[in-house]
Amino acid sequence: MYIKxxxxxxxxxxxxxxxxxxxxxxxEWTGITDTRGYGRIRVxxxxxxxxxxxxxVAYSLTYGAIPAGKxxxxxxxxxxxxxxxxxxxxxxxxxxxxxxxxGRNVDNSxxxxxxxxxxxxxxxEIRKARExxxxxxxxxxxxxxxxxxxxxxxxxxxxxx
Numbered sequence: 758m759y760i761k762x763x764x765x766x767x768x769x770x771x772x773x774x775x776x777x778x779x780x781x782x783x784x785e786w787t788g789i790t791d792t793r794g795y796g797r798i799r800v801x802x803x804x805x806x807x808x809x810x811x812x813x814v815a816y817s818l819t820y821g822a823i824p825a826g827k828x829x830x831x832x833x834x835x836x837x838x839x840x841x842x843x844x845x846x847x848x849x850x851x852x853x854x855x856x857x858x859x860g861r862n863v864d865n866s867x868x869x870x871x872x873x874x875x876x877x878x879x880x881x882e883i884r885k886a887r888e889x890x891x892x893x894x895x896x897x898x899x900x901x902x903x904x905x906x907x908x909x910x911x912x913x914x915x916x917x918x
Contacts (some may be wrong), residue, residue, distance in 0.1 A: 762825070763809050763817040769800050773814055783833055784840040792835035795857045815839035817845075828852045834859060867916060875904050880916045887911050 776798070786796030796811025807863035816829045817899050819820065819841035823829060830852055833843040847855065856862055863869075868876040875883075891899075895908040908917040 763823060764800075764807070764811050765814075765817050769798070769814065770818055773798060773811075773818065776811075777839055779814075779840075780839075783835045783843065784815075785835075785840040786837045786839050790837065795894055796837055801893075811839050812844055815841055816844045820834060821832070834861070874917070875900065875906070875910065877916070880910045883907060883910055 776786060776796075778785045788871055789797045789799075791797055798811050798814055799806055799808045801807075802848055810829075813823060813829045823846065826848075827846050828849060828851070829844050830847050831838055831843055832845060833840070835843075838844075865871070865881050865887065867873065879900060883900060886896055886899075887893070892908045893904050893911065896911075897904045900907065906915070
């Protein structure tokens with residue numbers, strides 16, 4: 758999805774720029790966005806719906822085709838921005854280096870994970886209770902998590918220090 762080739766046609770081109778609010782700096786995408794804030798545009802082709810990242814479309818409309826497997830990244834770090842002057846081509850590794858250099862490498866492990874049901878205090882309780890003889894099944898019921906989550910916490914497959 759993220760590195761899919763953008764197929765430009767007049768229908769896409771015409772619709773695209775009507776969904777852009779231009780300012781002196783970033784050109785904000787006003788259409789739909791994903792959960793991370795990146796603009797999306799949908800196109801119907803041959804009875805098939807395609808969806809593209811808006812900044813990739815902006816790059817393609819301005820500079821031409823994006824090389825296969827390459828990423829289009831933002832200098833401005835604004836996921837809604839489609840200003841071609843703020844976009845550059847890189848590799849997956851280059852994208853990671855850019856993210857880390859800009860301090861956007863988020864730690865989503867442990868209780869920082871958005872869907873975590875446990876925290877360190879509960880994991881410590883689970884491990885102590887298991888040592889005292891409670892079964893993984895009983896612990897999973899007590900703490901409201903799956904048996905797999907309980908087993909992984911006990912075995913330190915997850916929740917490692």
